[in-house]
Amino acid sequence: MSDPILSLRDVWVEYGDKIVLEKVSLDIAPGSFVSIVGPSGAGKSTFLRLIIGQEAPTRGHILLDGAPLTPEPGPERGVVFQRYSVFPHLTAIDNVAFGLDCAGSMFLGRLYGRRRKAALEEAGHMLEKVGLAHSRDVYPAQLSGGMQQRLAIAQALVRKPRILLLDEPFGALDPGIRLDMHGLIDELWREHGLTILMVTHDIKEAFKLGDRVLAFDKRRHDPHAPHRFGSSAVYDFPLTGKNRRPPAEILALASREPVVA
Amino acid sequence: MRRLVNIRPGPGSRVFLGAAPLALAALAYLVASAARHAENPSDKLLPPLSAMWAAWRRMAMEVDPVTGAVPLVADTLASLARLGLGLGISTGATLVLGLVLGLLPIVRASLGPLVAAIAVIPPIAILPVLFIALGLGETSKVALIVLGITPFMVRDLASQVSAIPEEQRVKAQTLGASTWQIALRLALPQAMPKLIKGLRLSLGPAWVFLIAAEAIASDVGLGYRIFLVRRYLAMDVILPYVAWISLLAVMMDVTLAWISRRFFPWDHAKGAE
Numbered sequence: 001m002s003d004p005i006l007s008l009r010d011v012w013v014e015y016g017d018k019i020v021l022e023k024v025s026l027d028i029a030p031g032s033f034v035s036i037v038g039p040s041g042a043g044k045s046t047f048l049r050l051i052i053g054q055e056a057p058t059r060g061h062i063l064l065d066g067a068p069l070t071p072e073p074g075p076e077r078g079v080v081f082q083r084y085s086v087f088p089h090l091t092a093i094d095n096v097a098f099g100l101d102c103a104g105s106m107f108l109g110r111l112y113g114r115r116r117k118a119a120l121e122e123a124g125h126m127l128e129k130v131g132l133a134h135s136r137d138v139y140p141a142q143l144s145g146g147m148q149q150r151l152a153i154a155q156a157l158v159r160k161p162r163i164l165l166l167d168e169p170f171g172a173l174d175p176g177i178r179l180d181m182h183g184l185i186d187e188l189w190r191e192h193g194l195t196i197l198m199v200t201h202d203i204k205e206a207f208k209l210g211d212r213v214l215a216f217d218k219r220r221h222d223p224h225a226p227h228r229f230g231s232s233a234v235y236d237f238p239l240t241g242k243n244r245r246p247p248a249e250i251l252a253l254a255s256r257e258p259v260v261a
Numbered sequence: 262m263r264r265l266v267n268i269r270p271g272p273g274s275r276v277f278l279g280a281a282p283l284a285l286a287a288l289a290y291l292v293a294s295a296a297r298h299a300e301n302p303s304d305k306l307l308p309p310l311s312a313m314w315a316a317w318r319r320m321a322m323e324v325d326p327v328t329g330a331v332p333l334v335a336d337t338l339a340s341l342a343r344l345g346l347g348l349g350i351s352t353g354a355t356l357v358l359g360l361v362l363g364l365l366p367i368v369r370a371s372l373g374p375l376v377a378a379i380a381v382i383p384p385i386a387i388l389p390v391l392f393i394a395l396g397l398g399e400t401s402k403v404a405l406i407v408l409g410i411t412p413f414m415v416r417d418l419a420s421q422v423s424a425i426p427e428e429q430r431v432k433a434q435t436l437g438a439s440t441w442q443i444a445l446r447l448a449l450p451q452a453m454p455k456l457i458k459g460l461r462l463s464l465g466p467a468w469v470f471l472i473a474a475e476a477i478a479s480d481v482g483l484g485y486r487i488f489l490v491r492r493y494l495a496m497d498v499i500l501p502y503v504a505w506i507s508l509l510a511v512m513m514d515v516t517l518a519w520i521s522r523r524f525f526p527w528d529h530a531k532g533a534e
Contacts, residue, residue, distance in 0.1 A: 054431060073434035084426035087433075089450045089527050098446065099436035109442040139527040152432075159436055 003066065005030040005162060005195050006051065011060035012230065013046055020046045022230030024060070026214070028163075033189050033196045035210030037203055039253060042216040043231040044199045048167050051197065052079055065162065075099070078161030082168040085152035086140045092151050093136040096123035099159040126154040130184060146177035150184065157188070166198040170205065182209060207246045213237045215250055308497035316497035320486075332486065333505070340483040341509070343399060344471050347406025351467075352460055354407070355414040356452070362415065363422025364448050365440075373419075380412035385473055392478060402474040409470040410463040414456075421455040422448050454528035457521045461514055468510055 004027035013021040021043045028034055038044050049055040050062060056071035063069065064076065073079070086095050100119040101110045111119050127133050130150040140148050149169055156164060166185075170178045186209060189196055200206050206213050215235035222228055235250060270278055294307040308316075321333040328335065361368045362376070388405055395401040425448065433443050475484030483506055490498045522529050 052431060052435070054427075073431050075435060075437035077435055079432060079435045081428040081432070084428035085432055087429060087447065087451075089525070098433070098438075101446065102433075102437040102439070102442050106439070107441070109438070109446040141527060155432070156435065161435070 003030075004028055004063075005065060007061075007063040007066075008050075009061045009063070011050065011057040011062060013043070013050065013055065014058045014230070018227040019230035021050075021057075022219075022232055024232045026233060026236075028195065028197070030195050031193050032212055033194075033210045034198070035206030035213045036197065036199045036216065037201070037206045037213060037250065037253070038216035038231070042218070044216050045167065047216065048165055048197065048199050051163070052077060052165055075103070075159045076162045077165060078156035078159060078163070079165045079167065080149065080152045080156050080169045082171045086148055086155060088140050091137050091139055092127060092132055092143070093120060093123050095140070095151055096126050096154050096158050098155065103159065123154075123158060126158050127151075129157075129188070130154045144177075146173050146181060149173065149181060153185070153188070157192070157194075163195045163197060166196060166200075168200055169198065171201060178205075185209065203246050203250060207239065207244050211239050213239060213246075213250070215253055217253055305494040305496055308500070312497040313501050316495070317501045320498060320501070333502075335481050336483045336486050337505075337509070339479075339481040340471060340475065343402050343475075343482070344406065344467060347403045347410075347471070348460065348463075348467060350403070350407050351411045351414060351463070352456065354411055355418050355459065356449075356456060358415045359418025359456070360422055360444055360448055360452060362419035363425075363452075364444055369419070369423075376412055376415055376419075379408075380416060382408075384409035384470060388474065388477070397478040402471065402479070405470045405474045406467050410467050413466075414459045414463055417459045417462075418452060418456055422452050425451055450525075454521050454525040457517050457525075461517050464510060464513055464517075468506065472506075 006026075006028040008024050008026045011021060011024040012019070024047070036044050036047065046055065050057060051069075053069065053071050053073045061068060079085075087098065090098065097111075097116075097119045100122060104111050104115055104119065110116075124133070124136065127136055130153055132147060132150055132154065135143060135147065140151065143151065152169075169185075170181050173181065182205065185196070188194060198206070198209065213235070214233045215237075216231045217234045218229050218231050219234060220229045235247075235253075237247070237250075290307065291310070294309050297304045297307050298309060321331065324330065325332050358372070358376070362372060363369075384405060387408065388401075391401040391404050391408075395404055429447060430443060433447050438446065471482075472484030472487075475482040476488040479485040483502060487499045487502050
């Protein structure tokens with residue numbers, strides 16, 4: 001195995017005396033597609049916020065390509081949220097070109113002339129890849145939920161992030177549309193050699209798309225003080241082509257009542 | 262029998278239903294005016310249309326020999342200049358303050374309480390302060406408008422900017438945007454239609470402060486005029502002036518609404534959500 005792209009070393013997240021994550025240690029290999037599952041309140045979202053940089057660990061270290069991660073979002077980590085990922089005031093093509101604008105024009109935040117033309121061309125290719133070539137001059141409000149998520153993916157990929165983080169990206173979509181999106185993300189993953197971390201509620205989706213599944217849950221539970229123990233990755237399944245069936249303990253985890261903290 | 266809450270007027274009856282109360286009010290005025298004049302031909306309280314038209318001609322179409330200007334034109338220009346200057350300063354200040362307050366937690370922590378404190382001062386109460394500090398000239402009138410509407414507009418815009426979903430701010434950062442680029446490309450364009458909305462809501466108060474300032478110390482202006490002729494019970498001048506002021510206010514509102522739709526179509530095409 002090559003050097004990990006992302007490493008967590010004994011990471012804890014605490015809010016006051018409430019422990020959300022405890023003792024999380026993980027290595028993510030470049031090119032992997034890691035699905036993250038677990039019951040509500042098991043710290044999946046906190047884990048993702050850590051990696052995005054919206055939050056810093058209370059203890060422990062996070063290393064990206066061997067260097068400590070700054071607790072602030074940056075262009076090496078692309079993200080697609082369940083909602084509100086795209087900018088409502090920009091057309092589809094400008095949404096995708098936003099990242100190129102920011103990289104190329106520090107003060108105006110917008111490219112002009114030949115450089116803008118090049119940026120639009122690149123953004124256009126990206127739109128084509130996600131199947132939105134025909135909607136380039138449309139505002140997000142006029143796009144369906146699935147198309148907005150396609151746009152959000154194109155927008156995130158244009159800066160060629162080291163890691164793509166997906167926070168329940170298909171959670172708000174209809175089943176048919178969701179299936180299309182699975183095809184799209186799988187194709188993009190293989191074609192671009194992306195490293196993807198996806199948080200999802202949908203166990204089947206996690207096992208279908210990922211080549212590794214992490215399940216977050218509390219290792220220990222104190223019924224009198226449930227907040228005193230945090231979650232960590234209790235199951236870690238590498239998936240090969242054959243074993244795509246979620247094991248019984250994972251299904252039990254998913255059907256369990258959410259942990260009330 | 263259908264429930265009353267389910268009966269919706271069609272397009273035709275909607276126009277009729279909307280026009281009927283207006284027509285009734287106008288009719289009531291005409292009847293009352295005619296009745297008073299039948300009793301006392303020199304009645305001043307409810308002048309007939311003919312008297313208002315005569316006054317309008319005098320004010321709007323004839324040059325006043327004393328000042329050498331048409332009163333309505335001079336009044337309108339003076340008032341609009343004060344109002345325009347006041348609204349312009351307020352809008353500019355709101356844009357800058359609203360953006361930094363809404364976007365930067367550190368500024369919100371330091372300036373937020375100050376803005377909130379200023380916002381609770383009734384502006385008319387500090388009009389004497391303005392007259393003393395800035396004199397009776399144009400400055401104090403413009404300052405009253407600015408102080409009257411800016412705190413509300415700033416707080417409104419700041420809350421709108423801070424209500425931009427966190428997802429968008431994080432997304433922009435993952436696309437490499439700096440604070441400046443987030444302000445310029447994310448917050449500013451999304452703030453513009455909200456700013457216009459706040460400005461439209463502030464037009465009413467702005468007129469109130471303008472007319473109040475003009476009524477107290479001025480020698481020209483729409484507010485000055487109606488308070489001047491009040492001494493002669495000149496309802497035939499006051500009522501057309503009030504109608505004219507209302508018309509100006511409506512035109513400004515309609516223009517702002519048009520600008521918002523024309524330049525920020527994405528804020529008006531909310532089909533998906």
